Amino acid sequence: MQDFAQSFSLALMHIVTLDPDLIEIVGLSLQVSLSATVISCLIGLPVGAFVAVTRFPGRSALIVCMNALMGLPPVVVGLFVYLQLSRAGPLGFLGLLYTPTAMIIAQSILITPIAGALSRQVLEDLHKEYREQFSSLVLSTAAQIRALIWDGRYSLITVALAAFGRSVAEVGAVIIVGGNIDHLTRVMTTAIALETSKGDLTLAMSLGLILLFIALGINALVSTFRLTASRYGYA
Amino acid sequence: MLERPLHLKMSGAGGRSADAGVSTRVSDASRHPLEARALSYAADGKLLIDSIDLSFAPEGISVMMGYNGAGKSLLLRLLHGMIEPSSGRVLWSGEPVTEEVRRQQAMVFQKPVLLRRTVLANIEFVLKSRGLKDPQQARRVIERVGLSDLANRPARLLSGGEQQRLALGRALALNPRILFLDEATASLDPASMLAIEEIVRQARDSGHKIVMVTHNIGQAKRLADEIIFIHDGRITEQGSADAFFENPASREAQAYRDGVILTHENTGELNA
Ligand SMILES: Nc1ncnc2c1ncn2[C@@H]1O[C@H](COP(=O)(O)OP(=O)(O)OP(=O)(O)O)[C@@H](O)[C@H]1O
Ligand SMILES: [Mg+2]
Numbered sequence: 134m135q136d137f138a139q140s141f142s143l144a145l146m147h148i149v150t151l152d153p154d155l156i157e158i159v160g161l162s163l164q165v166s167l168s169a170t171v172i173s174c175l176i177g178l179p180v181g182a183f184v185a186v187t188r189f190p191g192r193s194a195l196i197v198c199m200n201a202l203m204g205l206p207p208v209v210v211g212l213f214v215y216l217q218l219s220r221a222g223p224l225g226f227l228g229l230l231y232t233p234t235a236m237i238i239a240q241s242i243l244i245t246p247i248a249g250a251l252s253r254q255v256l257e258d259l260h261k262e263y264r265e266q267f268s269s270l271v272l273s274t275a276a277q278i279r280a281l282i283w284d285g286r287y288s289l290i291t292v293a294l295a296a297f298g299r300s301v302a303e304v305g306a307v308i309i310v311g312g313n314i315d316h317l318t319r320v321m322t323t324a325i326a327l328e329t330s331k332g333d334l335t336l337a338m339s340l341g342l343i344l345l346f347i348a349l350g351i352n353a354l355v356s357t358f359r360l361t362a363s364r365y366g367y368a
Numbered sequence: 369m370l371e372r373p374l375h376l377k378m379s380g381a382g383g384r385s386a387d388a389g390v391s392t393r394v395s396d397a398s399r400h401p402l403e404a405r406a407l408s409y410a411a412d413g414k415l416l417i418d419s420i421d422l423s424f425a426p427e428g429i430s431v432m433m434g435y436n437g438a439g440k441s442l443l444l445r446l447l448h449g450m451i452e453p454s455s456g457r458v459l460w461s462g463e464p465v466t467e468e469v470r471r472q473q474a475m476v477f478q479k480p481v482l483l484r485r486t487v488l489a490n491i492e493f494v495l496k497s498r499g500l501k502d503p504q505q506a507r508r509v510i511e512r513v514g515l516s517d518l519a520n521r522p523a524r525l526l527s528g529g530e531q532q533r534l535a536l537g538r539a540l541a542l543n544p545r546i547l548f549l550d551e552a553t554a555s556l557d558p559a560s561m562l563a564i565e566e567i568v569r570q571a572r573d574s575g576h577k578i579v580m581v582t583h584n585i586g587q588a589k590r591l592a593d594e595i596i597f598i599h600d601g602r603i604t605e606q607g608s609a610d611a612f613f614e615n616p617a618s619r620e621a622q623a624y625r626d627g628v629i630l631t632h633e634n635t636g637e638l639n640a
Contacts, residue, residue: 266481284484366522
């Protein structure tokens with residue numbers, strides 16, 4: 134227990150003094166996960182919006198798929214991306230394995246279904262409400278999608294936050310394709326996993342604390358957005 | 369002459385002033401009559417609109433009346449081209465209704481659907497959808513329906529009556545040739561209702577065709593150039609307001625006018 138208390142205060146010290154190693158790891162984590170979030174939204178949002186407002190054969194099957202893919206196990210995604218990027222794989226010539234780019238690719242694959250499926254849900258609900266008015270105005274599909282995205286922006290921001298939360302907290306995919314290389318591909322989750330197994334609890338705990346704060350921060354942001362939106366009649 | 373509340377600053381009854389969306393005279397409405405031919409709509413194996421043949425007077429205000437569930441809202445949706453009939457057709461100047469024609473129509477729904485935006489932005493949205501970008505136009509429309517003081521309020525925080533006024537303003541902003549109103553004054557206070565009636569009358573006077581549904585008999589008497597009574601998905605009579613209220617031809621219309629609930633006993637039909 135002594136050990137724990139000591140590590141804990143040391144961990145806090147690391148955070149308070151902005152330990153450079155710590156900063157580097159946290160910085161890379163945020164960079165990788167934010168990039169993945171942006172990419173997942175750029176792909177997921179338009180797909181989700183299109184599925185939300187259009188009707189075509191196979192649509193319900195596609196929705197079931199999108200929803201199912203939200204639960205992709207990170208290690209499976211990691212393995213898949215590894216196989217593509219490894220020297221023998223089809224994309225091996227790019228030399229991306231064990232780089233931050235590989236990690237961004239893996240996390241993007243992991244969370245694009247989340248961005249797509251959740252925004253589909255958000256926009257479809259809104260579309261149900263607006264449909265008659267849109268139909269009366271004879272709006273084009275593109276104009277409908279633009280209006281829905283704008284009016285659903287508060288909910289869509291929470292979708293992006295959910296995707297970010299999932300990517301920043303996952304370890305399985307980034308450890309396989311990133312390899313937790315010091316100063317290169319070390320992110321919070323992989324560092325925690327490996328430092329803990331090596332017995333360096335101090336670093337693991339400071340990173341754990343930061344991760345926890347990020348998770349809490351995301352939740353706080355989500356509630357703030359929800360509250361603001363409903364208070365001002367935009368929800 | 370009706371007294372107008374101060375917050376409803378409206379132009380004079382002539383509707384000639386250039387300050388509002390509806391005051392521009394639309395092109396000769398008599399060349400664009402609206403018709404339904406053998407129009408039917410069925411859902412869940414039930415015939416809700418039963419082969420209706422109907423020609424609207426080419427100008428003026430046509431008021432549709434009928435019991436709850438008679439099919440009035442459904443018929444408006446069909447006429448506006450929002451839903452496909454099971455059989456039969458809706459014609460405009462003898463031609464099938466195209467998207468281009470539908471763009472010249474507007475509808476105010478029984479339950480107004482407002483965007484999650486401010487009052488002003490709601491109007492600007494429909495103006496933009498028609499490629500109209502005059503920034504003053506939206507303000508004029510808002511003023512016309514008496515919502516100037518609320519221009520920057522989120523539309524969904526308005527009261528029920530204010531929402532209906534906004535929905536009406538939004539429809540008028542489109543300067544439609546045909547305006548469909550589905551109980552558009554149902555939750556307005558008496559002053560606002562009279563003010564809206566005045567706007568509707570002005571719209572009629574400047575050449576817009578109005579097809580409206582109301583359960584308010586006083587309103588029907590004040591506005592109607594013709595009355596169409598619909599019962600069980602069928603038109604049972606169509607004629608002048610005077611004729612309709614003084615001497616309704618069908619038993620259902622008479623019962624409706626007198627506020628009698630239809631039952632098996634008094635109609636001998638299935639109207640529990
Ligand atoms: N999509 C639908 N599917 C099944 N039934 C429907 C559908 N739309 C309307 N109906 C039914 O058709 C009938 C007519 O509905 P409608 O909304 O036109 O009534 P209304 O005359 O406008 O009545 P109210 O005065 O209450 O507004 C109702 O019995 C309604 O339940
Ligand atoms: Mg109705």
